[in-house]
Amino acid sequence: xxxxxxxxxxxxxxxxxxxxxxxxxxxxxxxxxxxxxxxxxxxxxxxxxxxxxxxxxxxxxxxxxxxxxxxxxxxxxxxxxxxxxxxxxxxxxxxxxxxxxxxxxxxxxxxxxxxxxxxxxxxxxxxxxxxxxxxxxxxxxxxxxxxxxxxxxxxxxxxxxxxxxxxxxxxxxxxxxxxxxxxxxxxxxxxxxxxxxxxxxxxxxxxxxxxxxxxxxxxxxxxxxxxxxxxxxxxxxxxxxxxxxxxxxxxxxxxxxxxxxxxxxxxxxxxxxxxxxxxxxxxxxxxxxxxxxxxxxxxxxxxxxxxxxxxxxxxxxxxxxxxxxxxxxxxxxxxxxxxxxxxxxxxxxxx
Numbered sequence: 001x002x003x004x005x006x007x008x009x010x011x012x013x014x015x016x017x018x019x020x021x022x023x024x025x026x027x028x029x030x031x032x033x034x035x036x037x038x039x040x041x042x043x044x045x046x047x048x049x050x051x052x053x054x055x056x057x058x059x060x061x062x063x064x065x066x067x068x069x070x071x072x073x074x075x076x077x078x079x080x081x082x083x084x085x086x087x088x089x090x091x092x093x094x095x096x097x098x099x100x101x102x103x104x105x106x107x108x109x110x111x112x113x114x115x116x117x118x119x120x121x122x123x124x125x126x127x128x129x130x131x132x133x134x135x136x137x138x139x140x141x142x143x144x145x146x147x148x149x150x151x152x153x154x155x156x157x158x159x160x161x162x163x164x165x166x167x168x169x170x171x172x173x174x175x176x177x178x179x180x181x182x183x184x185x186x187x188x189x190x191x192x193x194x195x196x197x198x199x200x201x202x203x204x205x206x207x208x209x210x211x212x213x214x215x216x217x218x219x220x221x222x223x224x225x226x227x228x229x230x231x232x233x234x235x236x237x238x239x240x241x242x243x244x245x246x247x248x249x250x251x252x253x254x255x256x257x258x259x260x261x262x263x264x265x266x267x268x269x270x271x272x273x274x275x276x277x278x279x280x281x282x283x284x285x286x287x288x289x290x291x292x293x294x295x296x297x298x299x300x301x302x303x304x305x306x307x308x309x310x311x312x313x314x315x316x317x318x319x320x321x322x323x324x325x326x327x328x329x330x331x332x333x334x335x336x337x338x339x340x341x342x343x344x345x346x347x348x349x350x351x
Contacts, residue, residue: 074171095130109307
């Protein structure tokens, strides 16, 4: 047995002693533990035991920070440092199952407003196996499985691109089969939310529970990749804020604050979440909403609201109210639809 394996065994024992007997790891220990899990030396039983132990213990900010460093070291990065305004809006890789996924529409609004956007997700992941950005983009006619060079060229050319996790997040992807057998969420789902392949300093992330908002935000900050970040209590734990009051945590220039997001404060009517649709139907809704179809006014309001949040984090407006006003102008003028047409190959017909 190697020294690395012995060190992992000691860490596994430390975190697997139950809720009251376990201890938290330092960020360096967490990084070493995940480095081992990503290695060929790790046995699937060890991986499953560690993921289960951490689920019961809970993951601290320090541990998330160390884990995030490991994920980055086991991923391919896209060199986009020449795009300081790059925005990384990212929801869970297992998609959306109980609400309509309009995330792509909001991202297109931001891109049309001059904010470079790099989206990323996976497909078919447990436990939700929900509708992901990748699936919606494909039905909109936008390529979702480009290699790294293609992604870089696309975001440089058009201000928008998507990268599938299978193209860059090799460490996490290596554990897909084990995760399929566990059938429950683990800290890996949080790491996917924190993933940042383009090194963006402008970020919007989501969490299913309010107590994760500051935890995720602070972990992202600790990686050194935050200039302006907004964490929202989003739909399905994603980065799309509901048309209802929800918790939020913001970090801007090193200053953090918790607050409540209320769409009514910005002239957006509150309403219950939209029912989920299949990827093709979801794409059609986004297409019609960005085309200003009268029948999609409610969905368009959701896209404008979240597009505004992205423009705000993308530093295109001084405050959220001004950013939402800008988002409305972008959609009403047809600029968001033009961005969709520019990206689609072949153009999406809406049929």
